[in-house]
Amino acid sequence: MAARAGAWTTFEARMQEVEDLSDVLSVIGWDEQVMCPPSGRAARGQQTATLATLVHERVVDPAYGEAIAELSANGEDLDDAQRAMVHLARHHRDRAVRVPGDLVRALAEQGARCNVVWEQARRDRDFSAWLPELEPMLRLKTQQAEALADGGDLYDALLEGFEPGMTVAQLDPLLAGLRAELVPFVQAIFERPAPDASFLVGPYDRDAQRVFTERVVRDFGFDFDAGRQDVSTHPFCGGPGLGDVRLTTRYYDSLEPGALFSSMHEAGHGLYEQGLPARFARTTVARAPSLGLHESQSRFWENVIGRSHAFWARYLPAAKETFGGALATVDLDTFVRGVNKVERTPIRVDADEATYNLHVLVRYELEREMLSGAVAVRDLPEAWNARYTDYLGYTPKHDSEGCMQDVHWSWGELGYFSTYTLGNLYAAAIAERMAGDLDIDAHVAAGEFGPILGWLRERIHDRGSLTRGRELMEEVTGRPLGHEAYMAYMRGKYGALYGVE
């Protein structure tokens, strides 16, 4: 039986409205991080909370639910894309109706407040200043997770919002398997002589970094007529997407950590956003289906491409010309070893490819323990430092290089970090499959990124959310999710760089 006349019209109008308003939230969120003057932050928190609450209200409106139910039950007349739109809207709405509007507002307001306090507390290295705002945030997140979980696992309930279909039951063995191989592998690297990376310290001229970085990002295929790059404390990719993608980066005097690899990373996200199916603009399918998949794109461009021997075979001469100084006498092999140096370091965003997943693991475990009540928020510094000592062999010197380093928890983003590791696993599996179709190194060494981007566009970006993330990845990579491709990639790359096996 065909759906009742008018159900599609009702559905489509509301879906477009919700998508438009979500895009507005993206714009003002970007603005808050990049443009908003200090004295405007508090009011911005109110504005965001009001709009977020209103979007929630529009989503849970029974009329929208009835149209979705009608189209779900009697959707024979719909095409595949329309069915996917309805399916995604239903998934989103089913979750939204479990969360009271007051809680939506409270989360948004507390996020804005907690973020402002965190920024100062992090500068002051003062966990006790952050604690009074983080505790209520965790209480609110726990309430939200309980409302969403409906008796199930709290972490699963939050993760579902970022990585639909993924659960702790799948993650735990996956991460345990990864950890079992990765920890001794990293240990073996630590036992090798550390490469020389002193040339990365600089100082490198910041404006020259900007120019060089923009060139690389443009070469990758990022369209500056459909996007921009600005500066923020924490690099991110924001904006509404499609024709308006906003990268941010940050400039230090050093090349690494620095703007260059951050920009490549965010450009990976941005290329995905610019490649989403424009023919489905203002619908639920013109979005990435999962954060893990999104992160696979950023890690692919940053690490698989940007830290490769082939890339620097092409770009090191240009970098030398741009920067001169300490770089002038560095040869290609030394440079590549330097930008792939593996270290015991405290900061996740500056971590190398090999230790990165251990940083994530600490967060994954602590989030689960905070949600279950096994770790109290006030005990976070101690629990954090113990786990860093254990997994990374590094004990943070203060909380700003410890449990206060990330922006996520202040905004209430729990259940999110594990998607970073999924992104790493996906990126390696994608690269493995792409290598069957393309000579990646040859294209990169020739500065031809078009075939690489085209491959990703056709198989991933242009698919939007027409297929669920997990199924799309299995289709693209031709294998079930696992850590094998990632470890093979790591052994290949770091084996060559460090002489480990």
Place this chain on the structure above:
Amino acid sequence: MAARAGAWTTFEARMQEVEDLSDVLSVIGWDEQVMCPPSGRAARGQQTATLATLVHERVVDPAYGEAIAELSANGEDLDDAQRAMVHLARHHRDRAVRVPGDLVRALAEQGARCNVVWEQARRDRDFSAWLPELEPMLRLKTQQAEALADGGDLYDALLEGFEPGMTVAQLDPLLAGLRAELVPFVQAIFERPAPDASFLVGPYDRDAQRVFTERVVRDFGFDFDAGRQDVSTHPFCGGPGLGDVRLTTRYYDSLEPGALFSSMHEAGHGLYEQGLPARFARTTVARAPSLGLHESQSRFWENVIGRSHAFWARYLPAAKETFGGALATVDLDTFVRGVNKVERTPIRVDADEATYNLHVLVRYELEREMLSGAVAVRDLPEAWNARYTDYLGYTPKHDSEGCMQDVHWSWGELGYFSTYTLGNLYAAAIAERMAGDLDIDAHVAAGEFGPILGWLRERIHDRGSLTRGRELMEEVTGRPLGHEAYMAYMRGKYGALYGVE
């Protein structure tokens, strides 16, 4: 009888919501002009239209109307500020309910579309490219005016949204009186030898202009922790206000037209916004009561202060130090005559203080004729050029220095230009009254802007919309609205500069 319990709670919550969402519209409107990449403009138009339509829906919601009616009828328990909030919300809502939601959306969508086309058409000097988007915009504005006017004058209906209480019946004699004095006065100036202003051409280093301009604006009292200054094609003051005020300017090689006086002008608006009563944030009274009053502040800082002999007595040495070059040998009197040069020019935003109101008069008359149907949109170039020839003695060479020069009509801002002249009249009356309390020139020459800003803050900015604009102006200036203070100011200033009477 006291208002029904709960009416205030209902009213306040909805008012705050509407104010928050209006602030979001301000942020994304600023972003569209300053940050949005070209390919993002079309989607931004949709996003803005969706949010504007939603705000309209929240305003016209009967529950809000009932709370307003209850509080209007039985508001004895309210304090004066609360009564003013209710009164303003009622005024706003009474107008909103006359305009169908579909028309609100159509106006927003057409505004975004027309603006994009206008930008290109203006670059191409091609009125015929703009016409197909301007015609439907005028039709929509006429529909809106008819809905608002309810049988009354169409121009009045639009003007009421910008300058509440002002009508054509008051404006016509006011502007006629002004014109009768101003045209021969300007004519007398034209008959005098033109001052040397060649030193203004430059080239002046653009970054040095930025530094100097930011210094001046900061000296005026603009708080950069509660605001910012960026670049846009058309300078404006945007953002949500209070703690987040966004000035824009634009840099040319010349000093005039250039960034400096544009920045002073927008800073005048910005100082007003930063001085609005923060204790009434998120209410209808934390806004300026009229655009004319807003413009009075920008004209005051730009012209009364920024183009004064006293100002340059203090700042010319610093300007010489900053810019050097052509400026090094210019003496104070020459400089002040130069930045007050009166000319027959085609562009309103670059016009001098003496001819400016004649530019406005052309627009005021043409808007009324377009709304009445006396002038068709397609005949606009001819009508425009005829009137410029008549009033200003200048015939535009092409439509980009003619009827396509302003951004307003593309956005549907009709009934707006006349408030610019009201701003000039108000500014002169304010200065006249202020001179009774303060030695303005002495303070300016000493670089002490605090007492001047303090005077404006106390009497105007901090009053928000507690009092209607017209009554507030009469209270501040101690006289009814007229052109006398303005002409006295002009005769005093330009008499001295040009030797006219």
